[in-house]
Amino acid sequence: xxxxxxxxxxxxxxxxxxxxxxxxxxxxxxxxQDLAGAEDALSEALLKALTGWPRxxxxxxxxxxxxxxxxxxxxxxxxHQRVVxxxxxxxxxxxxxxxxxxxxxxxxxxxxxxxxxxAHPAIDPAMHTPLMLQSVLGLDAVRIGGxxxxxxxxxxxxxxxxxxxxxxxxxRFEVPEPRQxxxxxxxxxxxIYAAFGIGWDDMAGADQRGRGLAEEAIWxxxxxxxxxxxxxxxxxxxxxxxxxxxxxxxxxxxxGRYVPLSEQDPKLWSLSLIDEAERHLAKAxxxxxxxxxxxxxxxxxxxxxxxxxGRIEWTAIVRxxxxxxxISPTIGRRTGYAxxxxxxxxxxxxxxxxxxxxxxxASAYQPYWAVRAHVLRLLGKGREAQHAYDRAIGLAEDPxxxxxxxxxxx
Amino acid sequence: xxxxxxxxxxxxAFAARKSDGAESYTGAWRAYHKALVESGAFVGxxxxxxxxxxxxxxxxxxxxxxxxxxxxxxxxxxxxxTILELPSLDAxxxxxxxxxxxxxxxxxxxxxxxxxxxxITG
Numbered sequence: 451x452x453x454x455x456x457x458x459x460x461x462x463x464x465x466x467x468x469x470x471x472x473x474x475x476x477x478x479x480x481x482x483q484d485l486a487g488a489e490d491a492l493s494e495a496l497l498k499a500l501t502g503w504p505r506x507x508x509x510x511x512x513x514x515x516x517x518x519x520x521x522x523x524x525x526x527x528x529x530h531q532r533v534v535x536x537x538x539x540x541x542x543x544x545x546x547x548x549x550x551x552x553x554x555x556x557x558x559x560x561x562x563x564x565x566x567x568x569a570h571p572a573i574d575p576a577m578h579t580p581l582m583l584q585s586v587l588g589l590d591a592v593r594i595g596g597x598x599x600x601x602x603x604x605x606x607x608x609x610x611x612x613x614x615x616x617x618x619x620x621x622r623f624e625v626p627e628p629r630q631x632x633x634x635x636x637x638x639x640x641x642i643y644a645a646f647g648i649g650w651d652d653m654a655g656a657d658q659r660g661r662g663l664a665e666e667a668i669w670x671x672x673x674x675x676x677x678x679x680x681x682x683x684x685x686x687x688x689x690x691x692x693x694x695x696x697x698x699x700x701x702x703x704x705x706g707r708y709v710p711l712s713e714q715d716p717k718l719w720s721l722s723l724i725d726e727a728e729r730h731l732a733k734a735x736x737x738x739x740x741x742x743x744x745x746x747x748x749x750x751x752x753x754x755x756x757x758x759x760g761r762i763e764w765t766a767i768v769r770x771x772x773x774x775x776x777i778s779p780t781i782g783r784r785t786g787y788a789x790x791x792x793x794x795x796x797x798x799x800x801x802x803x804x805x806x807x808x809x810x811x812a813s814a815y816q817p818y819w820a821v822r823a824h825v826l827r828l829l830g831k832g833r834e835a836q837h838a839y840d841r842a843i844g845l846a847e848d849p850x851x852x853x854x855x856x857x858x859x860x
Numbered sequence: 861x862x863x864x865x866x867x868x869x870x871x872x873a874f875a876a877r878k879s880d881g882a883e884s885y886t887g888a889w890r891a892y893h894k895a896l897v898e899s900g901a902f903v904g905x906x907x908x909x910x911x912x913x914x915x916x917x918x919x920x921x922x923x924x925x926x927x928x929x930x931x932x933x934x935x936x937x938x939x940x941x942t943i944l945e946l947p948s949l950d951a952x953x954x955x956x957x958x959x960x961x962x963x964x965x966x967x968x969x970x971x972x973x974x975x976x977x978x979x980i981t982g
Contacts, residue, residue: 599953813899843888844895849963856887 459504466512467496471588472673474513476560478520480623485567485585486613487524495519517557561586562677563623565670569637570621577612578641584609586673587666597648597663635678639687639743642670646691664698667691682737686744689731693750696723708854716757724754745774749786764794781811781818789821797828816845820855827858835859862903862945863952866968867961869939874910888960896944901955905942936965943972 471492478488495516509515568581580598583589595605615621626634649664671688678684700718703709731751734744749770756762771787784807792800804812804822812818823838839859846852876885889907896902908914911930918925930937939961946952949969956967 599957600950604949814895837894840891840894841898843891844893845958847957847962849960852888852891852960852963853884856884856891859887 456504459508460500462508462512463496463499463503466499466516467588470513470516472561472564472586473557473559474517474520475585475588476564476623477517477557478524479585480560480563482524482528482617483621483623484613484617486610486617487527488520489585491520491524491527492516494523559677560623561673562625565638565674565677566626566634567616567621567623569634569641570616571634571637572619572621573612573615575637575640577608578637579644580605580609581612582641582670583645583663583666586670589666597645635681635683636741638674639683642667642674643687643691643743645670646694650694664691664695668695680737682734682739683741683743685730685734686741686747689727689734690743690747690750692723692727692730693747693754696720696727696754702850706850708848708850710854711753712756712762719754719757721757724757727751727754740773742774742777745770745777762793764790768794781807781815785815785818785821788825792821792825792828797825800825801829814845816842816847819845823855823859861947861949862943862972862974863949864970864972865905865942865944865952865956865959866938866970867907867940867942867959868936868966868968869961870936870965873961873964874937874939877907885960892958892960895958896942896955901944901946901951903943903945905940907940908938911937939965 474492475485475488478491479485482488498519499512499516503509564586565582568585569578573581580594583594583597584591591606591609592602594609595602598605600608625631645663646667649662649667668688668691671684671691675681675684675688696719697711697714699720700714700716701709709715727747728751731744731747734747740748749767752763752766752770767790768787771783771790774783775787784803788800788803788807791803800821804818804825807818819838819842823835823842826835826838836859839855843852843855843859846855873885876882893902912928914930916927916929916931918927942959944952944955946955949971952969956962956969959967961967
């Protein structure tokens with residue numbers, strides 16, 4: 451086999467891994483509750499594919515091949531353990547299911563259960579997103595650690611701990627009952643959105659932190675929508691992320707300088723992504739239960755409207771923020787509300803909202819200081835504005851944002 | 861817990877301190893310092909003069925060695941340090957990411973060796 455063929459096989463393995471990783475892990479772990487075991491078995495199978503396929507050719511159904519191979523190593527592992535631990539009732543169940551599965555090759559998609567396990571209330575919320583990124587998307591601890599500002603070793607240890615808890619803590623791989631579904635689903639959506647947020651913040655990409663995570667998050671939301679159609683908030687989340695993603699190209703000018711949303715050139719926005727976002731949002735609102743993601747998507751939709759109308763309907767944005775704050779007034783939403791109110795009703799009203807925010811919570815929250823600086827400047831309070839600009843600059847992580855604020859402060 | 865942020869800078873960054881266009885360099889640092897102080901994390905720290913002003917002493921096999929310049933001969937050099945009081949490494953890493961040098965050089969986070977300090981200072 452020559453070099454280019456080998457490269458083709460590599461790409462095939464990569465593609466299958468990318469498309470099927472979560473499905474395979476979910477299926478392999480759903481009966482044993484052993485996520486780490488399933489992942490190990492699958493990476494072993496992927497390694498075998500990398501060495502075997504160039505020699506023997508790519509199998510007719512690569513996914514089924516990986517599943518069979520991974521299942522074999524899992525069964526071997528269990529047999530090994532059985533000698534030590536005596537019988538393992540799950541093993542029988544597991545092998546039976548697997549045999550059926552490989553016969554059909556069209557094995558059931560258990561990713562929904564896996565997503566709910568990753569965002570289970572018994573698991574530390576800080577680990578929901580890392581778990582999802584690893585077990586559903588197959589990202590490694592180095593990449594996840596980088597995105598979360600944690601050393602790869604520490605992230606690896608935290609992931610192992612979380613998986614041990616899943617295995618030993620009796621966390622069931624199941625779709626929650628309808629009664630619990632809204633709350634449990636919210637945790638899943640939060641975790642997906644957290645991944646998007648990291649990918650979104652990393653615009654500069656100076657150190658590649660979280661690059662591509664935004665795309666991964668959108669992909670996860672699409673998977674979720676496919677698995678659980680008819681949930682307004684899932685469509686709301688997808689709409690929200692698509693609206694943001696549509697503006698990626700407009701967020702920096704040609705020299706890499708930061709461009710705030712209200713000054714972006716709408717011609718640089720992706721119309722197809724905006725249209726798609728709007729379609730999802732319209733469908734979501736038809737269910738008549740506007741949740742936080744639908745409302746946040748609606749705010750982005752108003753901004754997108756500027757592409758057609760040339761102006762921003764700040765009063766509409768204020769209304770959506772008011773609804774959002776009734777659901778739960780996080781510091782981010784209250785800051786956004788203050789910014790919108792300052793535009794709609796004048797800077798004084800915006801400042802009043804900012805003043806009412808708990809100073810301890812605001813202390814390390816960069817957007818709060820950026821908005822405060824802007825509002826104070828509008829009110830002609832030069833010295834206070836300077837101070838707020840300093841805080842915003844000092845808390846900024848993105849050098850483009852830092853330079854933008856340094857310019858503004860003057 | 862106390863952490864040291866060790867700030868590594870390139871020769872260009874050291875030069876930027878003195879040039880006329882230093883406003884964005886100094887401005888970023890001034891703002892970062894202010895944010896650290898106001899958050900209550902700041903314990904101490906200072907910028908260092910350029911690496912060529914350093915003198916490095918080594919004693920190998922009983923022989924004194926004195927070397928002009930910094931110890932490590934790499935492009936990026938230690939340009940300063942900041943001592944922070946924070947509850948966890950995670951919090952220290954967050955502050956390190958906001959440090960201006962994180963985007964133009966490198967910032968190393970190290971816990972202060974309290975036990976060692978106690979042994980030395982008694």
